[in-house]
Amino acid sequence: MTRPLVLVTNDDGIHSFFLEALVHALAARFDLRVVAPLREQSWTGRAFTRRGPVKVARHTGLGVPAWTVDGTPSDCANIGLDPALGADGRAPVAVVSGINLGFNVSLPLVLSSGTVAAATEGALAGLPAVAFSQQIPHDRFEKVRETGGRDPVIEPSIRASAARAVELTAAVIDAGPPASPIVHNINFPEGVSPETPVEATRLAVLGLGRCFSAGPDGVYRFGFPRGMARVELPADTDRMCLARGHISHTVLDYSMLGSGVIGGSAKG
Secondary structure (H helix, E strand, O other), X not given: OOOOEEEEEOOOOOOXXXXXXXXXXXXXXXXXXXXXXXXXXXXXXXXXXXXXOOOEEEOOOOOOOEEEEXXXXXXXXXXXXXXXXXXXXXXOOEEEEEEEEEOOOOHHHHHHOHHHHHHHHHHHOOOOEEEEEEOOOHHHHHHHHHOOOOOOOOHHHHHHHHHHHHHHHHHHHHOOOOOOOEEEEEEEOOOOOOOOOEEEEEOOOOOOOOOEEEOHHHOEEEOOOOOOOOOOOOOOEHHHHHHOOOEEEEEEEHHHOOOOOOOOOOOO
């Protein structure tokens, strides 16, 4: 019996250990096609390489058919959905993006996330789409990023998150094609276990603050805001769910955008 073909991508690049862990876990249940950026493409949002060529090359080492794309996560997903990319001419039935190095909770992070954007390509194609992200201890984040996620301290948690990702992906696929473009945005807390609860959450809405600091000669450099004022958020938001040590599952339903009116009720 032919197994479902799942397109797997990310925004941290083909060499990310988090991607490797996810691929190895998913491969036990699904046929996979991996199409991931040649290098890190975090914070690119839904950018496409509109000008200039995009190089696609075969990649070995993951144990499944895989390609690198010298472009953005959205480039990867868009190219990976092409049935002609695989030798068997099959089209993926779902898109899974991640596992991202760091969480993707709250509105500003989701809007800038290449991980979520890659999953969005699948959603816009009418497919089940999931974005997985992993909370990392603040004091280890830079080391994890510099080593591509290969940190022995957090490796057991990443493998546990990847195992949970399999069951969550299967549930999304088993539910069938969505009626509207939907991304299941799932964030794992630190120290995931088989018993870690999954909560239905909504996006926390908060300002990210200034992301650039001025240097000499008018040069500005990006930096994740530090020392933001503490914000009290509702208990059912994704950010507070992670604070409880639970898995956050936020359904991003793009059909709900633009449903409001200004100045009163809509008129027929």
